[in-house]
Amino acid sequence: MSTQPVSLSRDLTIKQVMRAELGDVDMAVWRSASGVVSAWENRCPHRGMRLSHGFVRGESLACAYHGWHYNCAGACHYIPAHPELAPPKTIKANAYNIAEASGIIWVNATGNVAPIDIPSSTVPVRSIPIACPVESALNGFSKHTHQSLLTQHTQAEIIADTPYVLALTPVGSNSVGVYIAFQHVNDSTTVAHITATDNASMNDVVALSRWANEVRDITEFSAGVSE
């Protein structure tokens, strides 16, 4: 498995926990009070409860079931039923490699994480799920222009293919460019993580958010699914 985007940095605020799926890999992604992001197998080492149901306590993630606490290194350091006990070092959450770069959280469940270098500084737009395979989503976002921002004169370029990252660059100085990193959830679900170049105004970002929704509808319609 390759490096994959799982969230925009904006959408995982401190003390939040989320679930993310990459094929068969089910993970809990969380941000500690001081801002450290971790991605773990979504399974508590105690009895297998999903860690994405847990809650953040300072620099630890506490399991929702019996409250075992795991620190940012994944080590269990506190068991509420046995407060005096120092838990054995072997009790550890299964952690994946993670990196935060270009406003996106990237994970590799099986190897080293290699975030895609998005050339310029960016502002977050949104992460939007599309009920179709990643190639159809890529195709949809390459083709559909926006009347004022991403016009017919926009150049669409795939700047990475594992994972896919699409750069949409309109012709003309000062125009707003868009980067889209595609998360392969499974063969029928793709999430497009969308950012824009930092010259985008708030109204531009709102317009891009609406554009993404339209592209999703059109793409799902032509793929024969409509949710």
Added chain:
Amino acid sequence: MSFTLHDYVLSGNCYKVRLLAQLLEVSYTINPVDFHPGKAHKSPSFLALNPHGTLPVLESGDTVLTDSAAMLVWIAQQHDKQHTWWPINDAECLAMTVQWLGFSSQLTESIGQLRLHTMLNRPADAETLRRQSIRHLRELENHLTEQSIRGQAFLCGKQPTVADIACFAYTALSPDAGLEHTLYPGIRGWLHRIRCLEGFLTMPGIYEAHETRNEHTAAS
């Protein structure tokens, strides 16, 4: 004015009223109704009180309300002296609040019905309800995404209104209907902010944001 709430603990519409009352520190009396399996809300005596045969019902003196949105307005108008929950001094925000209250009753018809089907085996066209529910979640996600881009944390502005409470219940309960929040980051953040409100109340399926509680363990 104090009131009696004819209530069922697992009902999302009843929960809306309990939640707002708790947030505004309003005390009231609960009359538990045996909705399931007793179907007490379809009994002749209950139908005499509420001809629709639905829960919740709010009773206060001669006032009888049978719609949860009306109850939220009734409570907020009397108990929120700042007029933020029912924003009568802001035309734009008030209109938005009414609009999203309307949307909240659509959520009862989609996610609420799908949840009854999933949890209590109510006969229903599950596939149609599932599609409608996803459409509604997407509509909410689109709006909340735009709100947060504009720096507005809640449905109608920077402050929560009764519409947030009304839409919160079935959105938060959607996993009971088999619809998780994983792919809806805007909804996830908004649910989290509501759960962090001072005085937040839980129900089965909706838990508090423990992380805001005082840390009473030795950990960290």
